[in-house]
Amino acid sequence: MERKSVGDCEGLTFWLAQAEDYPEVMSMSEGIYGGNDYLPHRYHEWLGEPGRTVLLARSSQGKLVALESSLVVDEGTSVVVEGLRVCVSARGRGVAGIIQRFADSYVRQLYPFTIKMKRLTRSDDELAKYSLLAxxxxxxxxxxxxxxxxxxxxxxxxxxxxxxxxxxxxxxxxxxxxxxxxxxxxxxxxxxxxxxxxxxxxxxxxxxxxxxxxxxxxxxxxxxxxxxxxxxxxxxxxxxxxxxxxxxxxxxxxxxxxxxxxxxxxxxxxxxxxxxxxxxxxxxxxxxxxxxxxxxxxxxxxxxxxxxxxxxxxxxxxxxxxxxxxxxx
CATH class of the missing domain: 3.40.630 (Aminopeptidase)
Structure with missing residues (x-):
C-alpha cells in the first residue's frame, strides 16, 4: 500500500515514521548528544508504543530534514515531546519550529479536548514561553x-x-x-x-x-x-x-x-x-x-x-x- 503524508506546512511534508525510515533517521542523527543518543535503540519501540506519535518532516525534494515524537501521558491531560532533531543542512532555518507547530496541531486532532499541558526535559533553558518546573x-x-x-x-x-x-x-x-x-x-x-x-x-x-x-x-x-x-x-x-x-x-x-x-x-x-x-x-x-x-x-x-x-x-x-x-x- 502506498504511503500517504499526514499534511503539509510551510514548505515541508509530514509523514508518520515507519520501520523503513530507520536508516535515514540514523543518518540525520549522527553525532547527536555526543554519542549518547537513545534513538537508535528506541526508534522501533516507539513506532508501536500506545499513545505515541512519531512524525517525520521532508523537504519538497523528499529529503528527511526533521523528526519529533509526542507521547500522551498523565491520563490524557499532557503530551511529552521527545526526540526532536533536525538534519545538519537544515539547521538554523526554523525547521524545528515548523515541525513542532505541525506536531502540536496533529496531536490536537487526535486528542481534541483532553490535553492541557505540553511537557519536556532538556539540558538547557533556552526555550521561550516555557515555565521551568524543576x-x-x-x-x-x-x-x-x-x-x-x-x-x-x-x-x-x-x-x-x-x-x-x-x-x-x-x-x-x-x-x-x-x-x-x-x-x-x-x-x-x-x-x-x-x-x-x-x-x-x-x-x-x-x-x-x-x-x-x-x-x-x-x-x-x-x-x-x-x-x-x-x-x-x-x-x-x-x-x-x-x-x-x-x-x-x-x-x-x-x-x-x-x-x-x-x-x-x-x-x-x-x-x-x-x-x-x-x-x-x-x-x-x-x-x-x-x-x-x-x-x-x-x-x-x-x-x-x-x-x-x-x-x-x-x-x-x-x-x-x-x-x-x-x-x-
Missing part, C-alpha cells in the same frame, strides 16, 4: 565494563568506612526492592510528592516526566525498571535504573540511566551502590559503559565525591543539569 543535577561516569566490579568494591568500602566512623548511620535503613503491588501503593500515595520531593511533581524516567497517577503506571511498567527505596511503606528516598541500552559513543557503548528522588545523602549513596550492583549482576554489559545519575541538585557534590578515587571508572562530564519544563498546550 532542575536536577546529573553525574556522568564512564569506564570499561571490566572495571565496574572493582568500582563497586571501591564504593562499598567507602560506605563501610563511613558507617564505622559514625554511630548515627546504624539508624539509616538499607535500600529494599519494590515489587509491582508495593510500587503501586508507593506511587499513588498522595504524600509521595512531599516525602521524596518529586521534581515538578513528576517521576522523571530517563528524561520522560510522568505524574504519579494511575494512568501512568502502565507506561512505567513497560520500561522494565528496577526500583529501590528505603521503605516499602512510606519511603523518603526512591530510585530506579532503566535497563542498559546501546549508544554510538566511542564506536559503540552501553548507557545506564539511574534516577533518584529524595535528598538524603547517605540513602543516595546506598541507592547508587544497590542499583549498580543489580545492573552488573545481570552480566549484560560489555565494552565502554556510560552511567548517568539524575538527582536533586543538593546531592551532586556528595555523590561526585563518593565516586572519586577509582582509576578505571571516572567522571564522564562536569556538572550538568536536566531541566523539566512545560507550557499550556
Amino acid at each position: 532542575r536536577r543535577a546529573v553525574l556522568s561516569l564512564v569506564g570499561e565494563a571490566e572495571y565496574y566490579n572493582s568500582f563497586l568494591s571501591h564504593l562499598k568500602n567507602k560506605l563501610c568506612s563511613a558507617g564505622a566512623a559514625s554511630a548515627l548511620t546504624v539508624s539509616v535503613p538499607e535500600m529494599v526492592p519494590l515489587e509491582k503491588e508495593q510500587l503501586r501503593d508507593v506511587l499513588l500515595d498522595p504524600e509521595l510528592h512531599s516525602r521524596v520531593q518529586l521534581p515538578g511533581g513528576a517521576i522523571i524516567q530517563d528524561w520522560q516526566p510522568l505524574r504519579p497517577v494511575e494512568g501512568n503506571l502502565e507506561i512505567l511498567a513497560r520500561r522494565n525498571l528496577t526500583w529501590l527505596a528505603d521503605s516499602k511503606d512510606a519511603p523518603v528516598f526512591l530510585s530506579f535504573y532503566t535497563p542498559p541500552y546501546p549508544v554510538p559513543y566511542n564506536g559503540g557503548s552501553m548507557r545506564v540511566n539511574i534516577d533518584m528522588f529524595g535528598t538524603d545523602h547517605v540513602l543516595a549513596q546506598r541507592a547508587l551502590v544497590g542499583l549498580l550492583q543489580r545492573v552488573f549482576e545481570k552480566g549484560e554489559l560489555k565494552g565502554t559503559v556510560v552511567v548517568h545519575v539524575y538527582m536533586a541538585t543538593s546531592l551532586w557534590e556528595t555523590l561526585q565525591g563518593f565516586c572519586e578515587g577509582h582509576t578505571g571508572v571516572t567522571r564522564h562530564r562536569d556538572y550538568w543539569e536536566q531541566l523539566f519544563m512545560e507550557k499550556e498546550f
Whole structure:
C-alpha cells in the first residue's frame, strides 16, 4: 500500500515514521548528544508504543530534514515531546519550529479536548514561553565494563568506612526492592510528592516526566525498571535504573540511566551502590559503559565525591543539569 503524508506546512511534508525510515533517521542523527543518543535503540519501540506519535518532516525534494515524537501521558491531560532533531543542512532555518507547530496541531486532532499541558526535559533553558518546573543535577561516569566490579568494591568500602566512623548511620535503613503491588501503593500515595520531593511533581524516567497517577503506571511498567527505596511503606528516598541500552559513543557503548528522588545523602549513596550492583549482576554489559545519575541538585557534590578515587571508572562530564519544563498546550 502506498504511503500517504499526514499534511503539509510551510514548505515541508509530514509523514508518520515507519520501520523503513530507520536508516535515514540514523543518518540525520549522527553525532547527536555526543554519542549518547537513545534513538537508535528506541526508534522501533516507539513506532508501536500506545499513545505515541512519531512524525517525520521532508523537504519538497523528499529529503528527511526533521523528526519529533509526542507521547500522551498523565491520563490524557499532557503530551511529552521527545526526540526532536533536525538534519545538519537544515539547521538554523526554523525547521524545528515548523515541525513542532505541525506536531502540536496533529496531536490536537487526535486528542481534541483532553490535553492541557505540553511537557519536556532538556539540558538547557533556552526555550521561550516555557515555565521551568524543576532542575536536577546529573553525574556522568564512564569506564570499561571490566572495571565496574572493582568500582563497586571501591564504593562499598567507602560506605563501610563511613558507617564505622559514625554511630548515627546504624539508624539509616538499607535500600529494599519494590515489587509491582508495593510500587503501586508507593506511587499513588498522595504524600509521595512531599516525602521524596518529586521534581515538578513528576517521576522523571530517563528524561520522560510522568505524574504519579494511575494512568501512568502502565507506561512505567513497560520500561522494565528496577526500583529501590528505603521503605516499602512510606519511603523518603526512591530510585530506579532503566535497563542498559546501546549508544554510538566511542564506536559503540552501553548507557545506564539511574534516577533518584529524595535528598538524603547517605540513602543516595546506598541507592547508587544497590542499583549498580543489580545492573552488573545481570552480566549484560560489555565494552565502554556510560552511567548517568539524575538527582536533586543538593546531592551532586556528595555523590561526585563518593565516586572519586577509582582509576578505571571516572567522571564522564562536569556538572550538568536536566531541566523539566512545560507550557499550556
